[in-house]
Amino acid sequence: MKKIIGSALAALVLATGAASAQQGEIKVGEINSYSALPAFTEPYRKGMELALKEINDAGGIKGKKLVIISKDDGGKPGDALTAANELVSRDGVVLLAGGFLSNVGLALADFAKQKKVLYIAAEPLTDAIVWSKGNDYTFRLRTSNYMQAAMLAEEAAKLPAKRWATIAPNYEFGQSFVAAFKELLTKRRPDVEFVAEQWPPLGKIDAGPVLQAIDAAKPDAILNATFAGDLVKLVREGNTRGVFKDRAVVSYLTGEPEYLDPLKEETPAGWIVTGYPWYSIKTAAHQAFLDAYQQLHKDYPRLGSIVGYSTVKSIAAVLTATDDHSTDGLAKAMKGLKVDTPFGSIVYRAADHQSTLGAYIGTTGIRDGKGIMVDPVFREGAAYLPSEADAAKLRPAN
C-alpha cells in the first residue's frame, strides 16, 4: 500500500527496486503525520492529489512526470527522520516537503541542513524554522505564528479591552504564539495588561476549572490558542458558564474548517479568528481551485487542502524554474520564487525563506446551524513580516 501518487508504472519501478529515476519522471518526497493527525492530513492529501493531477495533465515538469512519494511520520520527529532518510537515500528524491507539527518540521529542517537536501516545510507554524533555526535549504510555505499573531494583534489593538487573559496549549507552539501576540499587542497598545494565563496540556484540557480560573481574573478579553478537541470543550463549557459573555475573544486558527466545523450550532458569535472561509472567497484563483477540488473529491476543501495544493504547486514551480535539480540549484531557485496559490500569488523571500502566503481574518458566526467566518478579509502575508533586512538578522550566520 505504498502511497505513490502517480502511475502504476512508477510503483512498479520502485517495487522492482530500480534505483535510478526513470527517464521522464521526477520524484519528490513528502512526509506528514497521516496516522496521527488524519483530520488535517486527509484534506491535505486531497489537495496534493488535485495539484499533482493538474500538473501532470498539463504535461508535467517540462514534459517529465512529477511523482510524489508520501510517507507517514506518526507525529514523531524521530520517525520523520527515518522516513526522510528512506526517501533521500533509497528512493532518490530530489527534494523533501511536508510536515505538520513544529517539532517534526524543525527535525526535518535540521536533516535538510545536515544532508544538504532541499526541504519545503508545508504547515509547521513555528517561527524558529525560518528564523532562529533557519538554514540554507529550508523554506516554509504556511503563514507563520508571527504573521498570524501580528494580524490578530492588529485587530485586538482596536478593541477597548485593557485586561487580557490567555489560554494556550502547553507546548512550544502555544508558548511562542502567546509570546509573539503579547509583544505585538503591547507595542501597539502599551496600556494593556495580561492578568491571567492558563496552559492546559494538549488534548487534555480540564475546561471547567481552566475557565473558572480565567473568569476569576475578570479580564476584558481572552486570547485562545487551543484547537481541535480542546477548543470544543472550551467553547461548550464557556458558553454554558457564560465566561465569554460580554468579553472579546481573539482565537487563533479557529476559523479553519478543521476546527470550526465540529462546533456546529454552538459556534460562539463575534470571536476574532484567523481561518479559511472557503464559502465566501470570491477571487478567480480560489474559485477555480474550489470547483476543481469539489469536482475531484466531492467534498469541500479544508485549510489542509490549501496547504497541500500550494505545497505541490511550489514544488512544481521550483522544478520548472531551473533545470539544475541539484540541491544548491533548487535552493537558489527557491529564493524569490513566485508561486500561484488559491490565496493569490506568493513569493518565497530570499532573505528568510518565508513565503508571503497570507491569511483570512474575520469574526465567527452561525449560518444554517454551522459555524462560519463572517466578513472575512484577506491579509497579505508580506505586510505582517519584518522587512527582509530585519528578518535576515534573526537567522543564524552560517
Next chain:
Amino acid sequence: MEFILVQTLSGLASAASLFLVASGLSIIFGVTRIVNFAHGAFYMLGAYMAFTLTDRWTGAFGFWGAIIAASLVVAVLGALMEMVLLRRIYQAPELFQLLATFGVTLMVQDIVVLIWGPEDLMGPRAPGFTGAVTVFGRMVPSYDFLLIALGPVVLGLLWLLFHYTRWGVLVRAATQDRDMVAALGVNQKWLFTSVFALGVFLAALGGALQIPRTTVSHSMDLAIIVEVFVVVVIGGLGSVLGAFVAAIIVSELNAFGILIFPKISLILVFLVMAVVLVIRPWGLFGKPESAPRPAAGLSIRPWRPFTPAERIAVAVGVFGAAVLPFFLGNYALTVGAEILVFVLFAASLHFLMTVGGLASFGHAAYFGLGAYGAAFLVKFTGAPMEAALLVGPLMGLAGAVVFGWFCVRLSGVYFAMLTLAFAQIAWSIAFQWVDVTGGDNGMLGIWPSTWASSPRGFFWLALGIAVVGVGILRVLVFSPFGYGLRASRDSALRSEAIGIDRRSMQWVAFIVAGTFAGISGATFAFLKGSVFPDFLGIPTSVDGLVMVLLGGIETVSGAVVGAVVYKALAIWLMSQTDLSKLVLGAIIVLLVVAFPKGIVGFLEDLRYRLRPPRANGAGPKTAGYGIAKVEAAE
C-alpha cells in the same frame, strides 16, 4: 469563598468520569491481575458508539438509552476479547497480557478512523442538562451536577453488588486470593469474563458520558489511559473506593493547582502518585501484595552460559552483521543502526525485568536522560561525539541512582507505576524547560564525528556498542551478582536469610540497567542528530516492554530478538502503509497467541522438546523446589 466552592464543584465533575473508567480498570486488575492497556480503547469505543446511537435515537429517552446501549455493546466486545484472546494467555508470564491488550489498543486506534472517519465528532448535549445553574452568582453547568451525583451512585451500586450478591462475594474473594477461589471449585473462566465485561462496561460508560462535553476523536484513548492507571494506583489496586478517592484528589488538586501554577496539569497526577507511593507503597486503600504462591511442578531449565558451539554461532552472527555494510545500501544501514540502538535498550530493560524481576514502565527515562546528557555536552561545551558518548550516559546513571533508590522499595505493579511516574516527571522537565532543552522542539544538530557520519561508519559504531553492551549484561547475569539478584527475585525471604541484601542488589541492578539505557540513548541522539522529549515518553517505554515480552521474558537474551523483530517491523510498516498501527497491532496479537513465552522462549521450548539435555541428568520434567520462575537457557 464562592469561587472556591465553584472550583471544587468543577473538580468533582472532572473526577466523576475519571472514577468510572478507573473503577473498571481496578476491578479487572483485582480479579484477573491483568494490566488492561486496552481500557482506554474501550473508553473511546464507548464514546464513538454513543455518538452514533445518539445521532439515530432522539429525545431524552433516546439519548440516555443510547448511552446505556453503547456501553453494553462495548462491554460485549470486551467480553469477546477476553474469551478469544486473553483466555489463551492467562498462563503466560506476568505482563504478557499487557502486550496483548497493547496490540488491541493499536488496532482500535486505526479501526475507529476507518469506521468513523478522521474528523473530530461532536455529539449532542444531554437533554435536560443543557443549561447552567447559578451558584453564588456563578454559572455551573447542570451536567456537572449530574456527573457529580453519578460518581457516588456508581460507587454505591458497586458496593451493593460486591456485598450483597454471590457473584460479588466471589469477585472479592478472587481479588484477595484467586488461587484459593479456584481451588474451591469456582468456575474461573466465567468469573473472569463477567468481571472483564463489567470493567469494560464502566469504561465505555465513562466514555459515553463524555460526549456532551467534548468531541470524540481517535486519540481519546491515550489521553485517558495513563491518567486512569495513575488513579488506580494512587487509590490502591483492586480498591474501588480507593479509585473514587484518588480521582477526587487528583481532580481537585488539578482544579486548584492551576490557579497557582498554570502549567501544572501536565505533570500533576504523576507528582501526586510519586508522593503517595513513596509514603504509602501500596496506594491509599491498597493492601500489601501477598507473596505470590510458587507454582509447583513447573519444569525448570536453569539458565546457563553459552556452550562453545553456541559461542561460535553468536560470533558468526556478529561477524555476519559486521559485514552487512558491504552489501546493504545507506537506508538499510541507518535502519540497522536504529535497530541496534534498540537492541541495547531492550537488553537493558530485559536485564532489569528478568534477572532483577522488576518490570519497569518508565525505562525510557534513562534512555532519554542519556540522550539529553550527550546533547547537553555537545551544545553547551562543544564536546566531540566520542566524549559525549562516554559522559552523556552518566546522566542516565545519575537518574537511575536517584529514582532507583525510591523505586526498589516497592515491588510488582507499584514498582512499575513509580518508575512510570519518575519517567513522566523527567519527560515534563524536558518538555517544559524550553530555555535549556528547547521544549518539544528538541535539541538539534547533534551530529556524529566525521568518521562515524557515514551510515556505514555509524552502523559499525552502533554494532560495537550493542555487542559490548549486551555482552557485559550477559556476563553480569552469570556473575555472583547475577546469581544473588536472581535469588532475591525468586525468594526474597530465603535470600535475605542467607545474607543477600535485596534492596541494594536491586538498586545496583536498576542503576546498571539505567546506565546501559543511557548509553543506547546517547547513541540514538547521534543517529538522529537530535533529541526530543518523546525519547523519554511513555511510547518509548512501552516499545521497550513490547520488545522484551516479544523476545521472551524467561530467557537470558530474548530481548535482542524481540528488539530486532519489533523495530524492523515497525519501521517497515510505517514506511509501507498508513494503517501501520492496525497491522502492527494485529501482528502483536497473533504473536502473543502463537508464542505465549515470546519468540526465543518458544524456540527454547521447541529445542528442548526435540533434544532434551543430558547434563546433570536433569530433564525438563524435574519438579520444582519452590522456584517461581521458569528459566530457559539459550
